[in-house]
Amino acid sequence: MENNRFSRLNQYRSMWVLVFFDLPTETKTDRRRATKFRKNLLDDGFSMFQFSIYMRFCASRENAEVHTKRVKRGLPEYGKVGVMQITDKQFGMMQLFHGQKPAALEAPSQQLELF
Template sequence: MWMIVLFDLPVMTKKERKAASQFRTGLLNKGFHMSQFSVYYRLISGREAFDSYVADIKKNLPKAGKVDIVSITDRQYEDIVSFSGKKREKSKQNPTQLVLF
């Protein structure tokens, strides 16, 4: 399953810019990847992991702004259609799962 964090944070003052930057850095430190400047995604193992990440993100929310967190299945992730300018980007592929013996 995939976890997507979408946010719109105020950046008008120096304090707001710092809070927004810390929030983004926190997501990167938790293993998220940037899709767009305010859209980050991460592969997670299931509902328990999702709930754990939501709780952790909630503790680090800036005082102002809007944050949405969405979970989607691997199949839904593969169906994402992306464009860069007018050129269609290659479809996203799920990472291969490691098997440990």
Template sequence: MIPDRQTWISGYRALWMMVSFDLPVGEKSERKAATDFRNYLLDEGFRMAQYSIYYRLLDGKDAAAAMESRIQKRLPQNGSVHVLTITDKQYESIRVFEGRRAGNPEKPGQLVLF
């Protein structure tokens, strides 16, 4: 059964999944495992918010459970991975602040040759 359009696009049905991780990168094999995990998330349709925080919109709890199961199968041997799932309605209250420059940027001074 296909849900009606109103249910399909409900802010309570659509879910955002955020994956954050802290993986060791001291050894070459650890760096490869961390890179492979990041690339796996990108291949699964996640977008990078920060270097170790990725997010993706999913269609409902079943899709989120399936994605979580696939992520669990691809976990690196060491490190910590956190998965957070929230509704689109909850996500709409997110606020993003980017750095700002104080005052006007300085212009370079006149070049002086001796």
């Protein structure tokens, strides 16, 4: 029987990477840059949580760092971008509401990772 403390995907070792951003969209060029940034996030396995918040599950802190570095490499010239890493345990404590009714948190999709 495997001890949960040493489980490869335990809730304290696995991470979520959240990307928050506020990008300018006044000009056609600004909109193109913002669209490219969102597309890069999607191509890297992030899912939209809200329009300017994307999230990605990572099996380890090391894997979370890889994806954080990719976000940094694709930063647009203007705007504000924040990246936060939290454990799966912390993510599971999030309370979501639609209007004033509690909403169920969607289960993350399982992603195949090749090393």
